[in-house]
Amino acid sequence: MKSLPYFCRGEVIRGFGRGSKELGIPTANFPDSVVDNLPADISTGIYYGWACVGNGDVYKMVMSIGWNPYYKNTKKSMETHIIHKFKEDFYGEMLSVVMVGYIRSEKSYPSLEDLIAAINSDIEQAKVMLDLPENSKLKEDNFFTSTSNSSPVSPSSAASTSQSIINGH
Numbered sequence: 001m002k003s004l005p006y007f008c009r010g011e012v013i014r015g016f017g018r019g020s021k022e023l024g025i026p027t028a029n030f031p032d033s034v035v036d037n038l039p040a041d042i043s044t045g046i047y048y049g050w051a052c053v054g055n056g057d058v059y060k061m062v063m064s065i066g067w068n069p070y071y072k073n074t075k076k077s078m079e080t081h082i083i084h085k086f087k088e089d090f091y092g093e094m095l096s097v098v099m100v101g102y103i104r105s106e107k108s109y110p111s112l113e114d115l116i117a118a119i120n121s122d123i124e125q126a127k128v129m130l131d132l133p134e135n136s137k138l139k140e141d142n143f144f145t146s147t148s149n150s151s152p153v154s155p156s157s158a159a160s161t162s163q164s165i166i167n168g169h
């Protein structure tokens with residue numbers, strides 16, 4: 001995928017809330033404007049990368065892009081699980097991410113336990129991949145320290161800002 005690493009940011013919106021309640025793996029959802037701006041070569045599936053909320057610390061993340069076949073969603077979503085325990089929800093805050101690499105395609109699973117096991121295996125894989133020098137350097141990227149990552153810009157302009165930032169990488 002020639003668009004990787006892919007930088008984008010947008011406000012955290014509410015999903016169905018199943019991530020926390022059913023899976024024990026909370027996810028932060030991006031608005032449609034960010035989902036609709038994805039380059040054509042970024043296919044649906046599971047990715048790993050770096051993420052930061054507002055102007056907070058940068059953490060490892062895993063992201064699912066698509067229709068969640070286990071739940072048969074009708075709307076495409078981009079859901080980020082940040083590999084860190086947060087004390088509170090951060091709906092409405094600005095989430096900045098860089099998608100670094102692809103792990104696998106989305107699948108339906110015979111049980112919720114199987115889906116949870118697959119996501120936990122993605123998390124372990126992401127941790128290892130992000131420690132590689134070529135991937136860990138992206139944690140320090142200026143994208144995460146630029147002033148716009150905490151300002152209340154509209155998601156569409158955030159997405160287009162990140163498009164221009166990508167070109168600089």
Ligand SMILES: Cc1cc2nc3c(=O)[nH]c(=O)nc-3n(C[C@H](O)[C@H](O)[C@H](O)COP(=O)(O)O)c2cc1C
Binds near residue numbers: 106118122
């Ligand atoms: C790393 C990761 C991998 C995922 N893999 C799948 C998958 O293979 N199939 C699927 O149906 N959903 C997958 N999901 C999506 C979860 O089902 C979704 O995050 C959950 O339903 C919560 O969604 P909600 O926040 O909209 O409630 C994945 C999510 C993450 C973070």
